[in-house]
Amino acid sequence: MASNKMILEASAKHPQPGTAFQYGTAGFRMKADLLDSVVFRVGLLAALRSRKLNGQTIGVMITASHNPPVDNGVKLVDPMGEMLEGSWEPHATLLANAKTDQELLDTYNWLAREVKANTDAPAHVIFARDTRASGPRLVECLTDALKAAGAEYTDYKILTTPQLHYLVRCVNTKGTQYEYGEASEEGYYKKLGEAFKTAMTHRKTSGSVTVDCANGVGGPKLRELIKYLPRGAEGGVDIKVVNDDVVNPDILNSNCGADYVKTQQRAPPSSKANPMDRCCSLDGDADRVVYYFIDESNTFRLLDGDRIATLAASFIRDLARGAGLLDELNIGVVQTAYANGASTNFVTQNLKLPVVCTSTGVKHLHHAAMRFDVGVYFEANGHGTVIFSDRALRTLDKYEPKSPAQHDALKILRALTDLINQAVGDALSDMLLVEVILAHKSITVNEWLNTYIDLPNRLVRVEVPDRNNFTTVEGTAERRLASPAKVQQLIDELVGKYKQGRAFARASGTEDAVRVYAEASTRAEADDLASKVAGIVRSQAASTA
Ligand SMILES: CC(=O)N[C@H]1[C@@H](OP(=O)(O)O)O[C@H](CO)[C@@H](O)[C@@H]1O
Ligand SMILES: [Mg+2]
Numbered sequence: 001m002a003s004n005k006m007i008l009e010a011s012a013k014h015p016q017p018g019t020a021f022q023y024g025t026a027g028f029r030m031k032a033d034l035l036d037s038v039v040f041r042v043g044l045l046a047a048l049r050s051r052k053l054n055g056q057t058i059g060v061m062i063t064a065s066h067n068p069p070v071d072n073g074v075k076l077v078d079p080m081g082e083m084l085e086g087s088w089e090p091h092a093t094l095l096a097n098a099k100t101d102q103e104l105l106d107t108y109n110w111l112a113r114e115v116k117a118n119t120d121a122p123a124h125v126i127f128a129r130d131t132r133a134s135g136p137r138l139v140e141c142l143t144d145a146l147k148a149a150g151a152e153y154t155d156y157k158i159l160t161t162p163q164l165h166y167l168v169r170c171v172n173t174k175g176t177q178y179e180y181g182e183a184s185e186e187g188y189y190k191k192l193g194e195a196f197k198t199a200m201t202h203r204k205t206s207g208s209v210t211v212d213c214a215n216g217v218g219g220p221k222l223r224e225l226i227k228y229l230p231r232g233a234e235g236g237v238d239i240k241v242v243n244d245d246v247v248n249p250d251i252l253n254s255n256c257g258a259d260y261v262k263t264q265q266r267a268p269p270s271s272k273a274n275p276m277d278r279c280c281s282l283d284g285d286a287d288r289v290v291y292y293f294i295d296e297s298n299t300f301r302l303l304d305g306d307r308i309a310t311l312a313a314s315f316i317r318d319l320a321r322g323a324g325l326l327d328e329l330n331i332g333v334v335q336t337a338y339a340n341g342a343s344t345n346f347v348t349q350n351l352k353l354p355v356v357c358t359s360t361g362v363k364h365l366h367h368a369a370m371r372f373d374v375g376v377y378f379e380a381n382g383h384g385t386v387i388f389s390d391r392a393l394r395t396l397d398k399y400e401p402k403s404p405a406q407h408d409a410l411k412i413l414r415a416l417t418d419l420i421n422q423a424v425g426d427a428l429s430d431m432l433l434v435e436v437i438l439a440h441k442s443i444t445v446n447e448w449l450n451t452y453i454d455l456p457n458r459l460v461r462v463e464v465p466d467r468n469n470f471t472t473v474e475g476t477a478e479r480r481l482a483s484p485a486k487v488q489q490l491i492d493e494l495v496g497k498y499k500q501g502r503a504f505a506r507a508s509g510t511e512d513a514v515r516v517y518a519e520a521s522t523r524a525e526a527d528d529l530a531s532k533v534a535g536i537v538r539s540q541a542a543s544t545a
Pocket of ligand 1: 026362383507508509510511
């Protein structure tokens with residue numbers, strides 16, 4: 001039973017440090033030292049959210065993903081394993097910014113009335129954390145809140161972010177026709193392992209895959225998962241795990257991991273991979289993956305989220321056709337404006353599938369993907385997954401194949417619905433998906449790369465006095481600026497001068513900067529366009545400051 005006195009007393013242990021906080025694209029994320037009060041307050045909100053949703057279980061993940069080891073963060077997971085509903089993000093911000101314990105209590109009680117949540121009703125919360133040194137302390141802040149708010153909770157200790165999302169979905173679907181899986185860490189490995197084995201029937205991977213785990217939680221979890229997977233010789237996959245040192249928390253995300261590889265456009269310096277070896281990198285909480293290799297002329301080649309999306313869409317489309325279900329299933333791809341134009345063309349022109357462009361941030365992509373029977377969504381940086389609608393699952397379930405070939409395709413499609421994490425993008429599950437597809441298509445990473453040629457592109461970060469001056473036009477998926485006045489017009493005039501030119505600028509949702517993206521038919525043109533657009537942004541930002 002929650003009591004005002006208990007909340008006041010517990011809150012007094014975790015005073016607000018006088019910082020202004022905001023629940024952003026990826027929850028709260030910053031220097032771990034500043035987060036005690038934030039995590040405490042997120043605990044109160046998790047209890048409230050569970051109560052609002054009739055006692056369904058809410059997840060809390062403590063992680064700062066690819067950020068440096070001194071940072072940490074916290075985010076909420078809704079009952080089906082999806083991100084917190086957008087309309088509740090301001091509630092989190094409001095609680096985090098209450099200045100005193102009394103103000104916090106008043107805000108909490110006001111919020112409970114506002115959302116019509118009975119603070120005495122049962123509340124259920126589960127949580128986990130990544131490997132950061134600040135994790136255990138922040139867990140104490142969280143449990144102080146859950147106790148004070150009278151919520152029942154389970155501590156799942158150290159997990160990847162997608163594992164926690166999986167568990168939330170399992171707990172909330174238990175005993176229903178949509179039961180997602182066994183609500184335990186082992187249940188996660190078993191589900192992926194069995195689906196992988198089925199999807200690999202009569203196939204084998206070529207060579208091995210080297211997985212850089214960013215010295216984060218993905219390392220020990222991948223080692224565990226491997227125990228449930230058949231090896232290469234048994235029709236499975238040989239996985240070499242590297243950068244999996246979680247004993248020394250200071251090397252997390254340091255010169256390795258998906259963010260390093262994507263932003264630096266190079267393999268981790270520690271990599272011992274030979275030319276043409278298949279490699280991939282996870283990020284610090286294992287919800288993001290990119291593939292890469294060094295080609296025969298020693299050039300680094302990246303296979304990012306766009307490449308995974310096109311590979312998956314092409315495979316699933318072929319399977320649907322093979323099963324005789326292509327007309328039954330509405331398959332689509334969801335990208336953001338950062339997707340390479342060549343990938344968008346490949347999907348629409350070669351695969352003949354629809355592409356939807358959304359604002360940045362996985363929750364936008366996930367939402368748009370839900371409108372398809374099979375929605376393939378990835379951000380270029382490797383966040384993403386494939387989701388199957390209830391209608392698609394029912395169709396796959398009741399369909400009776402009319403030939404052995406249809407039977408085989410259907411079997412693989414069904415296995416994919418279990419292999420691919422339906423709650424959220426999952427680096428471990430996505431990696432197994434890529435391995436399955438490469439084995440089925442019997443292609444190398446080089447052949448995968450040559451499916452289409454990327455347009456040269458450049459992403460530039462521009463620091464401005466106030467990024468909030470940069471707003472986008474609604475309905476354009478952040479591809480056009482509404483303010484400062486004239487900027488968009490100047491960008492348009494410039495872009496028209498470049499062959500296959502495309503460029504846009506938008507304020508980052510996670511960093512204090514404006515991001516400029518440009519692509520064009522040659523490297524020199526893409527670089528030139530990016531630097532000129534950045535110049536426009538800088539000068540207009542200065543004139544509006
Ligand atoms: C260009 C880019 O990579 N943007 C990233 C970054 O968002 P920004 O709003 O651009 O800062 O962080 C998000 C959260 O991790 C991620 O979803 C997104 O893809
Ligand atoms: Mg992450």
